[in-house]
Every structure is written in C-alpha cells, then in structure tokens.
Amino acid sequence: MDPLLRVINLSKSFGTLPALQRISFEVFPGEVVGLAGRSGSGKTVLAMLLAGLYKPDTGDIHFDDKRLQWPLRVRELGIEVIHQKPDLAEHLDITGNIFLGNEIGWPANVKWLKVPNRRWMDKEATRILAQLDVHPRSLHEKVSNLTSEQRQMIAIGRVMTRPARLIIVDEPTSLLTYPYQQNLLSLIRNWHQEGTAVIFCSKDLDHLFAVADRIIVLRQGFRVASHRTDETTREEIAATLIGTTDRNELTPTIWALDSYYRAREQAEKLRHQQSLLKSDLAARDTLNRRLVDQLGQQVYALDKANIALQDAQRRLLTEREEERKHLARELHDQLIQDLLGINYQLEEIEADSNLPPHFSQDLQDISDSIRLFIEDLRRICSDLRPPTIDNLGLGVALQSYTRDWSDRTGIDVNLDLDVNLGRLPETIELSIFRIVQESLNNVRNHANATAVDIHLKHTSPRSLTISIADDGHGLSEEFNLSTLSAKGHYGLLGISERVALLGGRLKFLNRAGGGLIIQVEVPHPRVDMPIQGTPK
C-alpha cells in the first residue's frame, strides 16, 4: 500500500535554533501515528510545517504521491490540523468560526463572492456541536465569551466540516478537561474507523498507547525511534524520549510522566465523578421525597378508609340494635299479648263447667304449654332487648340477665358491680351488656365451666374495666383471633370488634387454676368541662 503522506528530510530552524533536523517518516492511509516527545522536541513545529504555516528549510513533503509546493493549500488536499491553542476569529460567532474558510453558500463554485447560507450553516454547526458534546448557550454567541475548553472544541469542530484524508492533532488535550479529553480520544478512534489517517502529537504516553497504531519518538528535533504500539512498552518509549536506558534516570522520568499525567487524569476523573454523584444524589433525593410523599398519601387514604370502615360498622351495630329493639317490642306487644289473650280464653273455656272431665285436663295442659311458650318468648324478647336497660340502667339489667342465665344453664354466676356505676350513654351500656352476653354464651358453648365471675369496676375516673372469668378449660395454645372467623366462631370476634369500636382494650388470659379471663377496658366518656379561667 502506498503511503498517504511521506515526509523526507524535513528541517526547520528559527535563526540559530534548530527545531527539526532531517525528519523522515511515512503515514499510511487509515493509520493513527502517535508523535511522542517532550517539550521542545519539535512536535508542534512539525505540525505547523505540515499545516503549511511554516516553510521548511529543506526537505520534501509528498501527499498522495504528489510533491507539495510551498505555499501548501492543505485544506483543499484534505489535510486538517487541530492546533495546540485554538486560533479563532474573535469577532465572529460560533457558526462563523466553525465554517471559516469553508462556508456553504450560493453560488457554490464562486469562491469568495458567494452569499453564505446562514441557516444551513447553523444546522450543520448544531449537528457538529452535538457530536462533540458541546452545548453553548446560543450559536450566535461571540467566541471571545466562551471558555478556552469550548474554544478548543470549536476549533476541533472546524475540522469536522469537510471530509479529511489526514488529520493532524497537536496536543489539544492540554486545554481540555477529563471528559472532553475522552471525547477527543473517541473522536480519533472514530476517524480511524472511517479510514482517516491521524497524526497525534502528545506528551501523554497513556493517550498515545490508547489510540495510536505506531509511535514515532522525537527528541531535540531528531526522529529517534518508530515502534508499533503492540510491540513496545511504555518504558521503551520513555527511554527513547529521554535518551537513556539508565534505570536511575529512566524510572523517575516514567514516574514523573506517569504521576503527572495519571494524577491529572485521576483528579479530572474524580472531579467528573463527583459532579456526577452530586447530580445523582440530588436526583435520588427528589425520588426519595417523592416516594415519602406517596407513602404519606397512601397512609392518609388508608386512615380515611379505616375510619369509614369503623363508621360503617358502628352504623351496622346500631341498626342491628334498633332492629332487635323493634323486633323485641313487636314480639312483646303483639305476639305475647295475643298468646296471653288465647290463654285467657282457654281458662274461660275451662271454667265453663259443662265440659267433660278429660277435656278439662287437656285444656289445662294446653294452657300450661302456652304459658311456657310465653315464658320462652319473654326470654327471647329480653335477650333481644333487655327492657330494663333503657329504664333502669346497666347494673339492674346485668343482674336480672345473669340470674336468668344462671337459672337456665345451671352455672353459678357471681356478679360484682361497681357501687358508683351510675348511668352511662346508651351505646356504651348496650355494648357492655352485649359483651357480657356474648362472653356468657361463649362460656356456655365452649368452656365447660361450673362458675363464672363477672366484675364491673371503675379502674380510674376515666375508664371502666369488665372482667369475665370462668373455671373451664381456658384457651388453647394456638388461639388466634384472626382464625376464629375462618372457623365460624363469631362470639369472641364480636367482642373484640365491639371493644375496638368503643376505643377500648381487650385481653384474653388463662386463669391460674384453669379457665379463661376476658378483660375489657373501656374509656369512660365524660362531658368536656372547661378548666376555670382558660378559654375554650
């Protein structure tokens, strides 16, 4: 393959100072050649010579097998140069600078007299800047207002306006921070992939080894070595850079080079990561706050649902009590009265002496059955709605109920009421009555007990404690309130629901000598009395 660029015996001196001395090398198409050398080794002078800015004293440059005459028109040949310090036209804006020398306009072939097409150029400039990851405030910003890093990126953008065969990159990383340096290295790799040859001058061995296929070393204007990157090490390159293989001189130099560039790169990387972390934390912080807000909202919604549920349950219970009251009254007023009436009629018939004697006995039996029937009904009524509770209060109702129950079931009941019980609000009296009722039901159905102790006490001026203790076989080990409903035992569950609605506490304990204690503590409602002297 023919070399794209051939430099033969190029020399340049500035007065008595020789900058380049008989440099010769070749660059093949699509190759990335790294030019390594310390400051003053002639890298920049070589780049300037190849850019056509300096005239070589001796030597030839052949591009594409054509000998180039000075003055070189490098851009037309397809050679682009990125200099160490960007030379921008200060009074032009970003688009003007990117397209300087290369404006798109009409008519296209007339070189200088064409009218530039601003809109097209703006569009292209935006595309190029996006590729470079540069985001200025506006395309029409004057370049003198930009940071030197952005100016360097614009100088790089200038190179990307037309396709190039050879791009010479002269240490532009000195003005760029870490992320942009990586951008540039990836750009060079892209150019390499597109088949553009690149000459990359740098002092940083890491960068050279990252992108170059071949490394040429310059020292004091001479070309001292040319190695393929795969076949050499950094020590070897550094050795040729400083001109000695003496370890004592080499190692510190490598360390110095390493340290300097590595340290700088690490610092840049750290800074970059720090700013990334800061933005990440800020994003996380907002996310957290949002999640907490959402959580708060859901808790609030749950609370509301809970309150609504409790209200519904309270309404349900109240309605049930009303229904029961209604039913009891109907039973009492209608059914029992009718039955009593029938009984009287039977007794009248019986009193009539004209009846045969076995009729009289049958009538007596029927009358007795009806009386028993009325008794049962009365009991049902009173179960449904203890009549005394409305008129005489909880204490009296409990006494009569427990006496009745004890008579019926044969289990002893010991009722111990607080002396200062007094009257309580209707709902609470009814709830406590029902709690006792349910507990006694539970004892009768499950406990297998012989005696029950019921206590009702004011444990503090503000709360009431009800305890129902039996001497049966108590609760089993695996007792769990939540499984009760699944098994169909609604009694204890009903107690716990009522207690919850009253805002009280429920405890199930196993008695020392065997048996279950159900302990309920209910807050005693009081009228809010304002403290003397303070506003309400």
Added chain:
Amino acid sequence: MSKDIGVLLQPDKRTWVPQLIRRNWQLLVDRQEFVIFVLLLLVCIFLSFATDTFFTAKNFANLARGFSWIAIIAFGECIVIIIGGIDLSVGAVVALAGLISAYSLHAGLPVPLAIILGLLTGALIGGLNGSVISRLSLPPFIVTLGTMSIVRGLALGLTGGWPIRSLPQEFRMLGQYDVPLGSLAIPLPFLIMLGLAVLMSLLLNRTVLAGYIYTLGNSERALQVSGVNPTYIKILVYSVCGALAAVGGLLLTARLGVAAPTAAQGYELDIIAAAVIGGVSLFGGRGSILGVLLGAAFMQVLRNGIVLLGFPSYWQSVVTGTIILGAILLDSWRRRSNLP
C-alpha cells in the same frame, strides 16, 4: 456534560435606571455611524439658521459634487484600513488615472475605453501595493508612501508639470452633468457614488469575502489556519482601493475639465479622515461603508460651513484635525471597554 458560560448580570434595583441609561448610551456610542449622523444633522441645522445660503438647492448640489469623489476613494481606503493596512498612494493614483485617461482621449480612443484604461491603472498600482506588502511582509505605511512618491513622480514626469486640457464633452459630462429628477437636479457624480456605496456595502456585508476581510483585520491567524490565503485577499483589497481611487480621479478630472498632475495632492489626509470619522478603526477589523459616506459628507459640510460663515479656509485643517483626534479617542475608548 454542558458548561455554564458567561457572566450573569444581576440587576441591582438601586442602579437600574442609571444602568439602563448607561447600557443604551453604550449601544449608541458603539455605533459611530449613528453618532456622526446625529452630528451631521446638528451641524446642518445650525448652519441653516446661522447662514442664509446653506439651505439652498445650489449649495447642496455643490456639496454633493464636492464630496462624492472623496467618498468614493474613501470607500476603497475603508476596506484597506479594515484589513489592518493603509494606502497613502491614493492621491497620486487619482492624478495618474486622470492623466492616463486624458492621454487616451487625446489619442482618439473612445470614452469608455479611456475610462477602462484609467481604472486599470488604478487597479494595477493597487495590486502592486498589495503584492509588495503581503509577499514581502513590509509595513503598508512605508510601501504606499514609496508608491505615492513613484506615482506622483510619474505623473509630473509624463506631463512636465503641465495639466492636460481640452477633454471631450462626453467625458466631462461625467463630472458636470446634473440628472434631472422632478424639480431637483442631482449631480451625476453623487449618483455614481451612491451606486458604488450600495455595491461596496453588499460586498462588505453579504459575501463570504466580507467575513474574510473583517477576520483579516481582527485575527489573521484564524484565517490562515482555516485554509484561506491572506495574501490573495490583501492583493484584492489593495487593487480595489486603487481602482476606486481611479474612479475618484476620473470624476475629479471630468468635473475640472483638466487632468492635472498635482490633482488631489495633500488630499490623502482628508480621505483617511473621512474613513476614520465614519467609524473605521485604525487598529483594523471595524468599519462600514455607510459610516464613511456620512464621514465624508460631514467633513464637506464643515468645510462649507467655515467658508459660508466667513472664516479663513486655513481653519479647515484645524477643524479637520480636531475631529480626527476626537474620532480616534472615541474608537480607542470603545475598544478598551469592549475587551473581555
């Protein structure tokens, strides 16, 4: 990753009004063209009241004829100064171009051809200036000073110091004809100047070349690095300047009716003054054709005013010099305050 650039100006509530005034004043003063326009208007108004001959059609026609040729040459000088150079040889080119045309007319060539020859003379001398300055990298001041001497010497040597008379009427029409427009009679040179002003303005605003010219004046290296050869642009600009000087010379010759080898001697200062007063910065990179036009008009009105007010014409130079100094001071103050 994007970077934040620029300085955020926090408006201070206390100084909001004065800051607004200061910023707008900056904008006005930044545009020298505006300042000169206002000054021109003021002087015209003043002279209209102070004398009774200023505000007449005849006076305006004279004024127009008087400054048109200076303005045309100043256009050429303008682009030379913008690219950072200067051309002191324009006065001599005026004379030589007039002479070459006169010789061709006497030799029997048709008027258009004579005009073309005159223009070519100017362009060639300009091209010579440009080549020497750019290829040999010599300072423009010295080079054009030398050219001035050479060309003036040529003019004097060719004619032996005598003017060339008896130019044909068709030629003289260029400088003396008045184009009738309704009730007014507008001098032809003035219209030619306006036409050239528009053309040069288009060149200096709308083309790619305009960008190159201003960039040459501001940052020559940027142009070099971008692949544009500054040498060619310089040669072009100096050639255009020479050609425009030739146009001015032809108009002057046509108006006077004689081609004098001493024509425009000493007018170099007036031409450069017209450009500088119009906002062209002597440091390069700034300027506009409109400004130059206004500057030339302003100078002519001043000269006219001095005469009409009865002052000796020696005071003209004093006034001119003072105004030039003022314009340069303003320009340097503007430059300093615009530096980041």
